[in-house]
Amino acid sequence: MITMRPCQRWAERSNTPASPPGAIWLAAICVLAGCTTAMAAQAGGAQAQGIADPATTLPPVTDIQHIIQPGDTLEALSRRYADDRRAWTALGTLNQIRDPRRLRPGSVLRIPSRLLPAETATVEFTRGAVAVVPAAGSAARAAPATGDRLAEGTRLQVGPDAFVTLRLADGSVIRVRADSDVQLQQLRRRGRAGSVQSVLDLRGGGVESSVAPQTDPARRFDVRTPTATTSVRGTQFTVDLAASGRATTSVDQGSVTLHAAAASNPATAASTPLASKTQSQAQAVTLQPGQGVAVAANGQLSSVRPLLPAPDLSLLPTTWQDAEMLAVSVPPLAGASAYQLQLARDSQFTEVVRSQRSDTPTSRWSGLPDGSYYLSVRGVDDAGILGRAAVQSITVKTQPVPPLYQSPAPGGTVDRKQGELRCTGVDGANFYRIQLASDPSFTQPLVHADRLAECRTTIAQVPPGAYFWRAASGRDLPDGTPDIGPYAKPQRVVVGEAPAPLSAASLQVADDSGGGARLYWAGEPGQTFQLQVSANGDFSQPLVDTHLSQPAWASSELPAGRYQVRIKVMDPSGLQSSFSSARSFSVPAAVQSGTGLPVTASDGQPLTRP
Secondary structure (H helix, E strand, O other): OOOOHHHHHHHHHHHOOOOOOHHHHHHHEEEEHOOOOHHHHHHHHHHOOOOOOOHOOOOOOOOOOOEOOOOOHHHHHHHHHHHHHHHHHHHHHHHHOOOOOOOOOOEEEEOOOOHEEOOOEEEEEEEEEEEOOOOOOOOOOOOOOOOEEOOOOEEEEEOOOOOOEEEEOOOOEEOOOOOOEEEEEEEOOOOOOOOOEEEEEEEEEEEEEOOOOOOOOEEEEEEEOOEEEEEOOEEEEOOOOOOOOOEEEEEEEEEEEEEOOOOOHHHHHOOOOHHOOOOEEEEEEEEOOOEEEEEEEOOOOOOEEEOOOOOOOOOOEEOOOOOOOEEEEEEOOEEEEEEEEEOOOOOOOOOOEEEEEEOOEEEEEEOOOOOEEEEEEEOOOOOOOOOEEEEEEEEOOOOOOOOEEOOOOOOOOOOOOOOOEOOOOOOOOOEEEEEEOOOOOOOOOOOOEEEEEEEEOOOHHHHHHEEEEEEEEEEEEOOOOEEEOOOOOOOOEEEEOOOOOOOHHHHHOOOOOOEEEEEEEEOOOOEEEEEEEEOOOOOOOOOOEEEEOEEEEEEEEOOOOEEEEEEEOOOOOEEOOOOOOOOOEEEOOOOOOOOOOEEEOOOOOOOOOO
16 A cells, blocks of 8 residues: 655645646645655646746745634634635645644744635726736636636736726726736635735736725735835725836825845846845835835836826817827926826726827827717826826717818808808718808807708808808707717808999990901909800800900901800909890991992802902
8 A cells, every 4th residue: 555645645636727826836835845856846847837938937926824823723724714624734734733733822824825715807898909828727718808707827918009907806906008918826815705815917018906995904915026016905006017127116096015126137137036035135115195116127126206297188178079080189297208198988997998108298099989088198207107197088079970061162262142151961960050250269150050951051141251160960869859060170261242243334345347346344453254255145155255354355256247245253252243144246247338238258158358
């Protein structure tokens, strides 16, 4: 019969797919309890199947240390911490306790975090490309969806222009920004109803945490980077890890304690477990609201500094109406070397739909559906520490889309009496609104034509001058409420008066006994004219159709006979009159008899020369 040592039996139980997090803990048991080298290697092999990233390897989560009190037993402590009285054998083996009923008060009992009941993180919101790397031994899974539960050990790799919000078992909210890499290193609870133990490993990018307040001193919430650990109870803070290895923490509410470990060799700082640093190397600092700190890639802690103030958003519009692009531009903030901008559907920023870090206080995003949003802008100082956030509620209103301008052309002139402002129709719209004002802000419109069946209106009551006009589409909602879309961008227009048509009396026909025709009429400086001549009063196909820069016309090409003429006046502004009434004139024959009659040739046509 082969006798199996206790640590060997627990090794076989723990090295199963059902308990992948046991690999780290099991290796520790093997060392403390004297297991064979082969068994320790077997335990380490399970870890090797998980996520390997030597550049950002973080130490395992530390065990819980319990100070033994009079009356404590391993079985009672197993129920208290693991919610399983059968775990007492593992506790006894790990702590090398020979008699589980006789514990020495005051001594320290190590309780591996793996024995605590497992919790999960719930996906509250996800957007964009997010890769899920499951915990070692877990089945592969697709990108996360809202409502999914993520197990301990899961790693999230959030792509550009993506975002994920997680809610932990204690109500804490974790917002993972674009271009970030984070692993849920520990999701446990002390017993069935004890405090939650949460540890996040940030391998790149940034996370923003809103940690639910707790009075239980045993509660744990850590965000770790390769060179620093930020520990909190109830607070709002951010942790960022740059590609250079620099980690930064800034606190909005509450307080956090940051532990950094300096290393003399920057090349090895990231891979050196914090637990291995000496007490003299360890550095710790407590950050209060409005404070931040940076930890260099070599683990060196900077001095605590105040956060940059919130940028000024007072000049930003509260309504965005461009369906194609959202443009944000804020005044530069003194001391800021970059800016973090986010746009979310909610004031808590759990549903971020746009996010960007920019070297300038200007950002451009693709359009969004109509609705209410919240904009957050933070300055980033020269150490990479995020400043205070300025938050403003905004409304995106782009539907129904505005019409397109049709006439007049931009800056063109329209006749106040007969002209009109015209624009195109819009699918889905059943009425239109047109305004005209003397200023582009339309504080006092001179024209406010509403519920137009067609996108057009006259402006007879407007005096001549320079103005702006704009148009919007409208629709009636199912309940009968009118829904007006955004106006098109204001366009310049000149309102003028078209010249009056020429009166018949103003047209003078010169006496030209030598043949041909000469006409004269009155005109204003700068005016031009269109003249048409017809032989039978039908101007659909005129004999003459010409444009003139002077108020006169002559022709020697017309045969002798009787004709009709009409003239249109065109003003320098571009406005033009209607054609004048037709007036008759005669072209005499070039060769006449002694009695004044025309001399004709053999074909019956008048002679044009002697």
